[in-house]
Amino acid sequence: MPDKAGQPKLFGARVKRVEDPRFLTGRGRYVDDFVRPGMLHVAFVRSTEAHADVLSVDVSGARAMEGVHAVISGEDLAHVKPITCNSTYPSWQPTKFHALARDRVRFVGEAVAAVVADDRYLAEDATELVQVAYRPLEPIASVTAAIREGAPRLHDGWEDNFFVKRHVKIGEPDRVFEEAHGVLELDLITHRSTGIPMENRGVIAEYDPADEVLTVWTSTQIPHLVRTGLADFLGVPEHRIRVIGPDVGGGFGIKGHLFPEEIVLAALAMQVQRPVKWIEDRREHLLACIHAREHDHHLQVAYQPDGEVVGLRARIYVDCGAYSVYPWTSTMDTGMALGILPGPYRIRHYECEAYSVTTNKCPLGPYRGVSRPQACLSIERAMDEVARALGMDPLDVRRRNVLQVHDYPYESVTGLVYDSASVAESLEKVLELCDWGELQRRKQAARAEGRYFGVGFGHYIEQTAHATQEFIKRGVPIIFGYESANVRMDPSGKVLVHVSTHSHGQGHETTYAQVVADELALPLEDVRIVFGDTSSTPYGHGTFASRSAVLAGGAAIQAAGRVRDLLISFAAKELEANPNDLELADGHVAVKGSPDKRVAIAQLARWTYWRPERLPDGMEPRLEAVASYDAPPGTGTFANAAHVALVEVDPDTGGVKTLGYWVVEDCGHMINPLVVEGQVHGGVAQGIGGALLEELVYDENAQLMTTTFLDYRLPGATDIPHIAVGHLSTPSPFTVSGIKGMGEGGAIGPGPAIAAAVQDALKPIGDVFVNELPLTPERVRRFVRIAEESAGDRT
């Protein structure tokens, strides 16, 4: 931890968030809170067909409506390029995602036309007057339908319906499978769900013909990438585009995309020469934003009599929907699953085939955890099943296979460098935290009363803050290799920090201020963090993949360190001291050991700008530094956590209630434990939602059946138990200040922990392998029937 300033450290303290008062008083500013002079409102006409040729779009009726200013369809955007995002893998097949559909629609909800009117009510009225003629084509509603022989191709020029096909074979899987004591074959299925920020998407676009500048306010995690995407696809020079991501009401990865609607709004603002606003409604969000999580894993697990897992084979299908998403491509889920599947275990023989499949569904993209929840479900359930096959304790099977503290840094079978971790320790610690023995006793007591309690465990090692090397391996067109920070001290000695990441709940305004304040020996209130506006912040990729604290935090620490060095050089001249004898403390630069011999930082700052003649030779009159940080070695720093769930199952209704939840996490040195715990809680709640409640259900015609929050069940306060969180701290040996990322982790563990707990609860009824999420009542009832049948078979 930094120990450069002789004052209490903010790093590591449970500092209350500085951004909170504005949210608590209703003064947050989200996109919909901005009103521009003369602003008009946009509503979209969306495809009702999953797969169809668009024969015609008749906008005449809508155009004639009073209060309507413009109606456009795909042909009006001939000057706009489709969104493309292409992998560099040889098997890659590209898509063209038009901002408004041209000749063909490929999912229900795809934007077909846009209406501009005086207000949102009128705009929505007018959408009903747009007549779209479709010629329906055979819809592909599932991976099974997409990969069967003779399936229609969704995209012109494609050989099959795979965005990408990957295959790796490492070690000698054929030999170890041949020689193994036993081999298990397992299917693990996760159905479609998504991030669901409480704020829907929203965009305002305004074109200023005087400055020739297009300004776009959008609810995004990646303002700089949106700007570049708009420039590339819209054909507007990038220095004439300003993107502002103001307060954003949750993102969870879903808002880390360039969207067709952003392009349409920008084009409309230039066409009608008035500011235009679009606020998405929840039905649109569920239909057409970004979906996630839909994975089928087929596993083969080779094991020895003592529980050692010696080899792993996997075939992975991800239903990526209709189009490749920008900036990720449709390779993100398959790539992550392929890389992280062996998890925290010493598995050296591995073979994996991974397929990104196109279907007539909403595009699939990153959502908190990106594949890691599915990979964790697979490997953890596999460990449980090896234990069952051998009659062992599932925890002992993990103890037999898990990496030990002396194994790190460890290069995994897929080439990931696990820098440091405490997986073995967190397992033991979470057992203490939850009082595992007591949970087992509670379970038995409940059984005596005819109730079905179950306890489940899951743990993982989590790649975070992966940077250049990892994204090169993933074959994405943009290498998300760094984040940047500009630290500027003004003549009063106060500090403004501009960062390339975006904060939408993570508390960056507090945590970055903590680390910068420490570097400069200033109080927290003397540091202000600015993010989200591309006209003032340094270029960067944004907030995703548990990277911000490590990369932008690291950049801020480094930039602040350079400003500190400038202050020390200046003070050395003023105090006639050797720079090596100086330190920053309590708002001063002082001679170590002689605290009276000092000069105030505010004084140095004032002189820097007002009294350049006092500056040391060669020092420019500026207390400012910009730094970019790409955390070595670039394949990520690895956090870890262990989760335990206690559930009660009602076998008659299939209802599952989560009664208790325990987490021991390790993200290295914590900047702010309050923020870390909040992130863990929120991730776990999303994970429980994904394990039990949340599902985007398409019918066989690829029509989405879950278009309201009555059908798509989000976890409320009565669905989530108290979540107890314990910490371990194994700092990264590589990153600035030993920080690791942790924003996604909470969402990874609940799937396997809950699945195992439900299976455990059903054990008195019979044997069953719970392999499918979410565990809706219907599915739980199915597992109950399987358990009953297995018991019947036994008798």
Next chain:
Amino acid sequence: MITTAVTITVNGEAYSTEVESRKLLCDFIREDLRLTGTHVGCEQGVCGTCTVLLDGQPVRSCLLFAAQLEGACVETIESLATDNEHLHPVQRGFWEKHGLQCGFCTPGMVLTAKALLEENPDPTDEQIRTAIAGNICRCTGYVFIVEAIQAAARELRERGEAVDA
């Protein structure tokens, strides 16, 4: 456009106006009164983000028309504190206990909590969870929200403030 004349009191101030008859209360508050602390999360009456207090009771402002509220008294988040130094105990509890992250559900959550504590100054954790079950928060997992409301309840009890049920 069909309009209706209404007088609605919002945060103690009476507004007499012609409002489009189909205009939702949430849109009236946000657009006509420019009180943007009330957020809209689903417009389907499920998520609770748009919660305001109507004659003291939490309601979903996306399920009401402004035109039907003649004579009603509405409180929004803006009624609780005029500046950061004078936060309501519920707001202070949320700040102290990290009961918010992105802040979008927060105004509705705070108002629901305020109404709960006016009815039940000493709720159990279970009672708190039941009371806020209709307000979805996607960020916090509710753990610190429950702690925040307990902290507010303690502060309110310690103050011994008269509670208007």
